[in-house]
Amino acid sequence: MSLLTDSPVHSSSSDDFAAFLDAELNSNSSASSPVEEDGDDEDESNDEEAEDDNELEGKSVKRCKVEMSANIHEHGSTSHTTLEHKIGKDKSLKIDICTHPGSFGDMCILCGQRLEEESGVTFGYIHKGLRLANDEIVRLRNTDMKNLLRHKKLYLVLDLDHTLLNSTLLAHLTPEEEEYLKSQTDSLQDGSRVNLFKLDFIHMMTKLRPFVHTFLKEASEMFDMYIYTMGDRPYALEMARLLDPNKEYFHAKVISRDDGTQRHQKGLDVVLGQESAVLILDDTENAWTKHKDNLILMERYHYFKSSCRQFGYNCKSLLELGKDENEPGGALASVLKALKQVHSMFFDELGGDLAGRDVRQVLKVVRKEVLKGCKIVFSRVFPTRYQAADHHLWKMAEQLGATCNTELDPSVTHVISTDVGTEKSRWAVKEKKFLVNPQWIEAVNFLWRKLPEENYPVKPTKEE
Amino acid sequence: MFFHIVLERNMQLHPRHFGRNLREHLVSKLMKDVEGTCSGRHGFVVAITGVDSIGKGLIRDGTGFVTFPVKYQCVVFRPFKGEILEAVVTMVNKMGFFAEAGPVQIFVSNHLIPDDMEFQSGDMPNYTTSDGSVKIQKDSEVRLKIIGTRVDATEIFCIGTIKDDFLGVINDPTAV
Numbered sequence: 001m002s003l004l005t006d007s008p009v010h011s012s013s014s015d016d017f018a019a020f021l022d023a024e025l026n027s028n029s030s031a032s033s034p035v036e037e038d039g040d041d042e043d044e045s046n047d048e049e050a051e052d053d054n055e056l057e058g059k060s061v062k063r064c065k066v067e068m069s070a071n072i073h074e075h076g077s078t079s080h081t082t083l084e085h086k087i088g089k090d091k092s093l094k095i096d097i098c099t100h101p102g103s104f105g106d107m108c109i110l111c112g113q114r115l116e117e118e119s120g121v122t123f124g125y126i127h128k129g130l131r132l133a134n135d136e137i138v139r140l141r142n143t144d145m146k147n148l149l150r151h152k153k154l155y156l157v158l159d160l161d162h163t164l165l166n167s168t169l170l171a172h173l174t175p176e177e178e179e180y181l182k183s184q185t186d187s188l189q190d191g192s193r194v195n196l197f198k199l200d201f202i203h204m205m206t207k208l209r210p211f212v213h214t215f216l217k218e219a220s221e222m223f224d225m226y227i228y229t230m231g232d233r234p235y236a237l238e239m240a241r242l243l244d245p246n247k248e249y250f251h252a253k254v255i256s257r258d259d260g261t262q263r264h265q266k267g268l269d270v271v272l273g274q275e276s277a278v279l280i281l282d283d284t285e286n287a288w289t290k291h292k293d294n295l296i297l298m299e300r301y302h303y304f305k306s307s308c309r310q311f312g313y314n315c316k317s318l319l320e321l322g323k324d325e326n327e328p329g330g331a332l333a334s335v336l337k338a339l340k341q342v343h344s345m346f347f348d349e350l351g352g353d354l355a356g357r358d359v360r361q362v363l364k365v366v367r368k369e370v371l372k373g374c375k376i377v378f379s380r381v382f383p384t385r386y387q388a389a390d391h392h393l394w395k396m397a398e399q400l401g402a403t404c405n406t407e408l409d410p411s412v413t414h415v416i417s418t419d420v421g422t423e424k425s426r427w428a429v430k431e432k433k434f435l436v437n438p439q440w441i442e443a444v445n446f447l448w449r450k451l452p453e454e455n456y457p458v459k460p461t462k463e464e
Numbered sequence: 465m466f467f468h469i470v471l472e473r474n475m476q477l478h479p480r481h482f483g484r485n486l487r488e489h490l491v492s493k494l495m496k497d498v499e500g501t502c503s504g505r506h507g508f509v510v511a512i513t514g515v516d517s518i519g520k521g522l523i524r525d526g527t528g529f530v531t532f533p534v535k536y537q538c539v540v541f542r543p544f545k546g547e548i549l550e551a552v553v554t555m556v557n558k559m560g561f562f563a564e565a566g567p568v569q570i571f572v573s574n575h576l577i578p579d580d581m582e583f584q585s586g587d588m589p590n591y592t593t594s595d596g597s598v599k600i601q602k603d604s605e606v607r608l609k610i611i612g613t614r615v616d617a618t619e620i621f622c623i624g625t626i627k628d629d630f631l632g633v634i635n636d637p638t639a640v
Contacts, residue, residue: 101575102559105614105621109560109573112545112612112623127555127562129621130571144558147585224585248587252557272558 101136105129121269125233125259126252141274148224148277149354152347155273156223156339159282160231160239162300162307164215164332167206167239170198172306177319181205197242202235206242207303210325211332213243218336220249222343224273228255228266228280230287265289276358279342281335293360296338299331299446331446338448341366368401370448376402379417379424381438393438396445414453416441420460465544469506470516472535473498477521479528491515494534500567504615507542508567543568543610543622550634551624553604556589563606568620572608576625578632598633605635 098111106115106129120133132140148154158164173181181196195208219225227243227250229236236256244250261269266287268275280288283298302308303324305317318324327333346362347354374397382391389395393416394404405412408427415428415435428435440456473494481489495512502508519533543549543565551563551570560573574583574591581591581598590601600606608624608631615621626632 102573104571104623105569105616105619107612107614107621107623109571109623110575112610114612114614123559126557126559127571130559132559140558143583144585147558147583151585251587252555 099135100133101139102130102132104131121261122259123270125255125270137269137272140272144272145274145277148273153222153224154343154346154359155226155271155278156219157226157228157268157271157278157280157282157294159280159284159287159298160227160229160236162283162302163209163281163298164212164243164301165206165208165239166301166303166307167204167235168304168306170200170203170205172304173205174305177305180319180322199238202238204235205304206239207319208242209301209330209332211327211330211336214327215332215336216243216249219339222339223279224253225249226253226255226271226273228271228282230257230264230266232256233258267291268294276360279339279359279363293363296335296363297445298335299443301325301331329447334447334449338366364399367399367448370444371397371400371402371450374402374414374450375405375412376414376416376441377405377408377412377424379415379422380419381416393441397441400441400444417458420458425458465542465547466510467506467540467542468513468537469540470535470537471498471506471509472533475532475534476524476529477532479530482530487518490518490532490534494536498536498538502567502615502618502620506540507615508540508620510539510541510566512536512538541566541568542615543613543620545610545613547610548607548631549610549622549624550605550607553600553602553606556583556591556601558583558585558589561591561600563608563624568622570608570610570622570624572606572624572626576611576623576627578627600633604633607631607634 098108098113100108100110100113100115100119102109102120103115103118104127106118107113108115118131120131121137123130123132161167181198195210195212197206197208198204199206216225227236227240229239231239233256236254240250240254255270259270261267264287266282268278268280268291271278275291275294278291278294280291280295281298282288282295283300285292285295285297288295300311302311302313302315303318305320308315308317325331342359342362345366346357346359376397378388378391378394381393382388388406389404397404397416402414408424410431412433415424415433416438417425417428417435418437419425420429420435425435427433434453435458436453436456437458440451440453443451443456475490475494475497477486477490477493491512494515498509499511500509514537516535516537518535521530521532523530549565549568549570551565551568553561553563555562558574560571560575560577563570563572577591577600578593580593581600582594584590584592588601590599592599606626608626609628610622611625612623613620
């Protein structure tokens with residue numbers, strides 16, 4: 001446009017420029033054939049000869065051409081703007097169809113739009129007001145999985161109460177217990193040596209399970225660890241502080257009752273890890289109905305009397321007995337050994353694609369090694385007319401790799417009995433087979449190794 | 465963005481403060497009540513800079529409390545959509561990172577972090593470019609663009625992005 005207004009004033013220069021433009025346009029449009037270029041040159045020389053009519057004609061031609069080029073230019077620009085419009089529309093469309101992968105404070109984390117309805121799963125344990133949609137969780141799990149496998153790690157979900165520690169309300173302590181604990185905690189200023197903590201502000205007394213610090217340290221090298229407890233949030237955070245004072249293990253990975261999606265149930269839906277790579281350590285099987293294959297059941301840790309009573313046990317608590325689980329042979333140490341085995345099998349022994357491996361299968365295999373080669377017969381363990389194969393001890397024995405039988409034969413290695421007087425028990429004594437009580441199989445299940453059978457004798461019943 | 469504005473508020477004062485220090489009591493109560501609070505319209509009240517006028521007190525029936533209409537000047541902070549803010553990173557995880565600019569909590573999703581930055585887990589989780597030259601971790605300072613805001617009674621939430629020109633880390637805490 002400015003070209004046109006300028007042309008009358010500095011006609012020659014503008015003409016030159018117009019010519020230049022023409023040449024440019026021609027060369028651009030018609031693949032610069034030499035013949036046409038020659039023609040253009042001739043045109044230019046005509047211009048310079050300055051015959052009025054010719055010049056006028058030439059000018060008008062040029063004008064036309066310039067106008068045309070301007071038109072082309074304009075056209076180009078308009079097409080450009082329409083393109084921009086299109087892009088703009090696409091963008092707005094994109095915003096409209098934003099999938100809203102999650103929200104923070106009720107705003108979409110991708111487009112920033114306010115979301116009216118709440119959807120997806122809350123991740124309050126990571127940050128207040130954070131929610132993620134299912135697709136996003138799947139996506140995060142997949143990317144995280146790759147990352148984790150590269151570091152040769154799996155996930156481990158840990159329960160608190162009765163698994164890693166035992167807590168009791170101060171009000172539930174018996175006077176003798178209080179007396180004893182006072183002497184314990186007074187002698188050691190902060191109680192960290194005996195792993196006993198008095199938390200006045202939540203009116204609690206907490207005892208960490210022996211070996212727990214070593215356990216966490218070694219497990220953290222193989223696992224990305226979460227805490228998942230049925231306790232409330234302040235309690236969970238306080239316990240995490242005791243277990244992990246430097247916040248190395250459980251940073252923003254403490255899940256409490258308030259974060260679960262189902263009442264009285266724990267679920268892996270709030271854990272950002274693929275189920276095929278998660279192991280769970282818990283003392284309550286019923287909390288994990290959907291994830292039994294991931295679960296490693298723990299022997300309950302009862303240090304305080306109130307915790308025994310809570311489960312209806314009449315036995316003496318460890319505190320009353322004045323002792324504690326021993327460190328190298330305790331439940332945590334045994335489980336750590338099993339975890340190491342699972343970990344090394346998962347990464348080193350299994351062939352094939354890393355992503356296709358399933359830790360649940362590995363867990364099953366490792367478990368099957370424990371009582372491999374044992375052939376077990378039960379006697380007076382199951383109620384009469386009960387389908388023996390449905391009993392939990394039968395299933396447990398099979399999961400541990402033993403073969404179960406209902407009838408005696410020479411290949412039987414163990415007879416599990418509640419009574420020495422039964423035919424099978426007597427047979428076992430006569431044939432010098434192991435005769436053990438049912439606690440043996442449960443203990444084996446908790447400690448992941450075959451235990452000395454002599455420690456689990458079948459006691460004669462009172463009538464005899 | 466910060467604004468210096470005049471606001472008005474009805475203050476209730478206990479009769480025991482009536483005396484020659486009434487004005488001081490009123491102002492200190494005003495500061496206590498207002499500073500650090502949020503309103504959806506004005507944002508976060510940073511500080512009261514002056515009291516313009518205190519109107520006539522009205523005695524409440526039955527209690528003896530007196531209500532004064534008070535006009536005061538204050539500095540408020542309110543983030544806007546499209547605004548560029550500088551913030552300190554408070555938490556980094558696989559979903560993205562959280563940052564704070566004063567009272568404002570900002571979340572930057574990993575969708576809105578440049579694609580060449582990748583999440584690295586560990587005891588100091590971070591987002592790092594493939595050549596390792598740029599790293600976002602806890603306590604990093606970042607410049608980000610606000611794409612969504614929500615102001616609550618006590619908190620301000622924002623969604624931010626660093627997927628744009630001239631956004632991202634502006635200092636590196638490990639370099640110091």
